[in-house]
Amino acid sequence: MMKERTKPMDEAERDEAEKRPEGAISRRKLLASLGAAGVALAAGGVWNGRSSGAAYAKSVSEDVYGALGDKLQLKDLRGLDFCLAVSLDGLRATGDRLPDAVYYVTDAGKEGVFVYDKTDSTSADDTGTVVVTTGGRRFKRVVGDTVVLSWFGAVGDGVTVETLPMQAALNAASGKRLYIPKQRSGFYLTGQLFVPSDIVIEFEPGTVVQAVDTLKRTAPYERLIRVKNARNVHIIGNGATLRMNKAAYTSGEQAHIFDISGSENVVIERIHANDSGGDGFYIGNYEASMPFCKQIVLRHCVADNNRRQGLSIISADGFLAEGCRFTNTNGTAPKSGVDIEPNNNSGQDVLKQIRFVDCVAEGNAGRGFLVSLHRMKASNERVDITFRNCRTKGNSFGSSVNYGAEGAQAVKGEVTFVDCAAEQEQYAGYSVLSSSPESVKTSFVRCRAVNCNTVNAPQDPYGFGSSFIVTTVPQFPRTAIGNVEFVECVSVDERAVPLIARGFALKKNANEAIRDVRFVNCTVRGGAQRLLYVDPAADRVYADLRPQPELAAVSSGAVEAGSIGHRIANEGAAGAVTLTLPPARTGRVHTFAVESPHPLTVATAPGSVIRTPNGSLPAVESANPGDSITLTGRADGNWDVAGAVGAWFGPATAGRQASR
Known part of the structure; x- marks a missing residue:
């Protein structure tokens, strides 16, 4: 239904109305409408109801057509007299007859404004940002910072292979932002896609993209992205x-x-x-x-x-x-x-x-x-x-x-x-x-x-x-x-x-x-x-190791290499205990302590000795609770005393030396 005009047309408007084809939108009305940053377009169903909140509204109104004020990117429209609403096929067929018009494409999911680029005679028709007429003219979509995948014909039905429109959208979005709305049903089905430089790609929540089952698995390999x-x-x-x-x-x-x-x-x-x-x-x-x-x-x-x-x-x-x-x-x-x-x-x-x-x-x-x-x-x-x-x-x-x-x-x-x-x-x-x-x-x-x-x-x-x-x-x-x-x-x-x-x-x-x-x-x-x-x-x-872990030695036996850093004590022993050291190695440190009042003897393997203040000994020994000794291994296979409390180098150990 046409809304009744409440204000008479001035002379300029009458002249403009006489010149434009029937059904065309005046330049003044177009600029007034788009001068509101395309909000009317978005709110009026241009985007096929795919708005998903404030973030998406910004992308289709502000990022696509430019923000209010200085960022408005519609200067090319100011010298044009009218805008025609057409389908993409209609633009291809009619653009040659009226190249100076502004065309508003109405195809679902592809809506937008196109103008003739007189300087371009080579760009391919990608249906999204470039449309080539039957006469070879290139019409370009008026776009700000964002390109939308649906412009290129990809819908996501889970059946149609959409490699070509998806790649076209990626190519067109170089230097810009590509918005990928959620699929219509199922998922987007595609072969290998190449991402160009200088691009932001944003998916709507819930989007699913699936590769075809035939990506090449022998060199040269194919990947989804x-x-x-x-x-x-x-x-x-x-x-x-x-x-x-x-x-x-x-x-x-x-x-x-x-x-x-x-x-x-x-x-x-x-x-x-x-x-x-x-x-x-x-x-x-x-x-x-x-x-x-x-x-x-x-x-x-x-x-x-x-x-x-x-x-x-x-x-x-x-x-x-x-x-x-x-x-x-x-x-x-x-x-x-x-x-x-x-x-x-x-x-x-x-x-x-x-x-x-x-x-x-x-x-x-x-x-x-x-x-x-x-x-x-x-x-x-x-x-x-x-x-x-x-x-x-x-x-x-x-x-x-x-x-x-x-x-x-x-x-x-x-x-x-x-x-x-x-x-x-x-x-x-x-x-x-x-x-x-x-x-x-x-x-x-x-x-x-x-x-x-x-x-x-x-x-x-x-x-x-x-x-x-x-x-x-x-x-x-x-x-x-x-x-x-x-x-x-x-x-x-x-x-x-x-x-x-x-x-x-x-x-x-x-x-x-x-x-x-x-x-x-x-x-x-x-x-x-x-x-x-x-x-x-x-x-x-x-x-x-701090605190130093403890090991109990209640009977005689070999000292395991894994006891380095431990405190080995005869606590609980019922009699004398003799512990035989493993081969000496650089960095190996063992600590021994007397807890029970029985002799605790630490002996070396044949061929090695413990270097003590009383000379080199084959063994050290103490039976006094509270005594302790720390031995460190040497590269030459012998042991040094790193510290000792008590009498570990007494007559008993000297006797052992003599018997060996």
Whole structure:
């Protein structure tokens, strides 16, 4: 119904009305309407009822057409006389006859204002921002900061493959913001998509994008989302899910959801990358011009039920994962929540400034967090990786640092875990496997392992019924392993039937040496677990434990290497006790105390002595309660007295010396 005119037209309006076609909107009315920042367009159903609150209203009114005042981007309309309402097909057919008109496209989901660009004769028709008439004229959508996916014809019905319109929308949004409204039904179905530089992509909450079942799984591989050689990309998921039909990807391991390669300054937040035939997220250099990514951020993202990894980091200089979850990886090795593992030994891959903060790895068939360095060597830059306040639960192992090479080929650097927790892992909560003393230093600071070894395998060669273990695997033999530090870490077993046999273990699986390991104020709690298991051949192993744990020696026997840092007392002994020291090694410290009024003798193995103020002795002895002595191992296989209370070097020990 036409509204009755209450004010007569002036002369200019009458002239304008006589010139324009029937049904056209006057320039004055158009500018007056759009001069309200397009609010009338949005409120009048232009966007097909897809408004989702204030944030979306801003994107379609202010970001699409520009804000009020100086930001209004409609100057091209001021010299035009009228606006015609048409369909896209109508614009293609009629734009040649009236090129100076403003056209308002009315197709559902594609609404908007188009004007003729006289300077362009080459742009392709993408239906969203460029429409080419039958006569070859290019009409351009009047747009501010935001491009909308629906303009390009993608609706999301779960059936139609919409790769072309989705890629067209991405291309058109370079330098702008791409808004992806929630699918009409089901999901958006698409093949591989490439993300350009200088773009913000925002998904409406509830959006689902699924890959076709035919992504290429042999080189050159295809991934769902490629961020390749791009800069300044920001993806705001708002809880959206990007996924695959995992049942279609039962072979191969390269069908990833996100592949970020050779790119810089990329932020992805609040998005789910699930059910892939490979990784949820891949950070590296596949087909890229730069050998690493730089400044990549994943914030509050989820990677669930992926085939190979939740996240793989191949090469990155500056990476942050904050508040992310990597869960239920299964299908093909390594099957970890996170795998940090360079691809080649060219020396170009880098692992610098890699940070995980408040992240979770749970229910993965492999490790929760895995750092695998077997392809890095001395020519690579120093490794710098930190996990802070991260948690693993229900994986095979919680966190593992593996395969640092040895000798002149060893890559240098540090991998550090701070305030992390491992719970209910099948084997160890934390492991360092086949990593040489010359390679990266691995540190665990205030980490805890709770109720691990759920499969009850106390003699397993790689878990050994331990919460924390340093050992080797046959595939990567080493002359020596080590360069590990444990500071204020704790092994906890709270179960009615405890399953942890050893809190911390340094274990040989072949002929390798173990050296350069330090324990500082580590403890165990619950069960019957030993604090330390140390292979007798281990060297330069230091234990500074406060409060000093105690061991009871009520009968004669050998002193175990794992008693370093302990106070060994004869409390409860009914008679004389003789304890035989293990082979002396640098850094090995044992403390002995007399609590019961019976002789406590500490003897060396044949061929070694204790260097005392009274000369070198094969043994020391005291029967006086309150006496104590601390012995430290030497590189030459003998022992020094680091401190003594009481008379340990008296006639009895002299007699032993004479008898030997």
